[in-house]
Amino acid sequence: MAHDHDHHHHDHDHSELSETELRVRALETVLTEKGYVDPAALDAIVEAYQTKIGPRNGARVVAKAWTDPSFKQALLDDASKAIATLGHVSRVGDHLIAVENTPQRHNMVVCTLCSCYPWEMLGLPPVWYKASPYRSRAVKDPRGVLADFGIALPKDTEIRVWDSTAETRFLVLPMRPAGTEGWSEEQLAEIVTRDSMIGTGLPTAEPKAAS
Amino acid sequence: MNGVHDMGGMDGFGKVEPEPNEPVFHAAWEGRVMAMVRAMGAQGAFNIDASRFAREALPPEVYLSSSYYKKWLLALERHLAALGMAGQDEVAAGHALRDGAPLKRGKFEVDDVERIMVRGSFGRDAAAPAIFKPGDKVRAKNINPPTHTRLPRYVRGHTGIVERINGCHVFPDSAAHGRGENPQWLYTVVFESRELWGDDADPTLKVSIEAFEPYLEMI
Structure with missing residues (x-):
């Protein structure tokens, strides 16, 4: 199999895709034959990220913080520790930091160097989070990036961008939207979108579009 | 290294394009690549820092023109070959040609999967007290190592304020190159x-990075 990726492939997306597929299969066969991995264990990893680990975990944490002031304080003090007390949500590793949006300050999370992201809270990151436009612009022109998401913040709101350059991970605690008074934690979790926990979205008192 | 992966502040990449109802993987092979990288890392073939460096070290034109998981695949192949764990000739043949x-x-194995669903801890005992404290004015050093570093170019030489101390962590600049964990204090520094x-910058913007102590000097 050829290992160069000549430009002619770019005109044939389908053939390039199948070449990549073959190459991935070949690598998996080699790793299996060498006794490094059991393919069934790889199946289990893929399945976990497709079915168990996703933004719902983070949404439940946010909903809890919106309804329980002492949990919210604990979350802001030490997010890893606070979430560990909610055994039913998700197990979470160390170094998670929750940052709170307020009327004065909006938080946004990026990884300019690669794709660091709170997997346990939000699942695997979306393509845009890992792609060049977001990684390049978030630290210089966050209002322009927010406009790409259809969001305009007041001109005097401070925007704080957290570049995840180490193993600390950040979860944005969005503001609870008006019109949700008296809602249960479960109802609130339904409106907490993935993007609102990255800082590129705002929750509204409407059912969320899947994202 | 001063690679194209270090993108903060670059222009010309265009609009951010969110995909409604985005699937977790866009093709089955993406999941296989992610799982292979996680599995080989978990079993000690390489650490997360060496794995990141393998992706940064892809030729710039490959890095910029490959999809995310394609980068992971290409870097994994090169990394395993460099470690002597799987040759590119074997991948080309589609079969192992030598023993593992x-x-x-x-x-x-399947029993190992649960373990990797929770991130490992990167916190380590400190050899010395932290030099900086919240409120200190610091400068990000002007360093340009050809090796792995987590100090992005856009802050080098610039002055910021220490906001938080986040513990003492494995130092990626050392760990990526087999030079041990060499734990260092980690700070949030805001600019x-x-x-x-x-x-001309937006005056309402503040940007923070997570900075290891060797990246900083007191002003």
């Missing part, structure tokens, strides 16, 4: 937009 090398934690981007 020993893996620190043995074969990755004013005008300090980074000049007088």
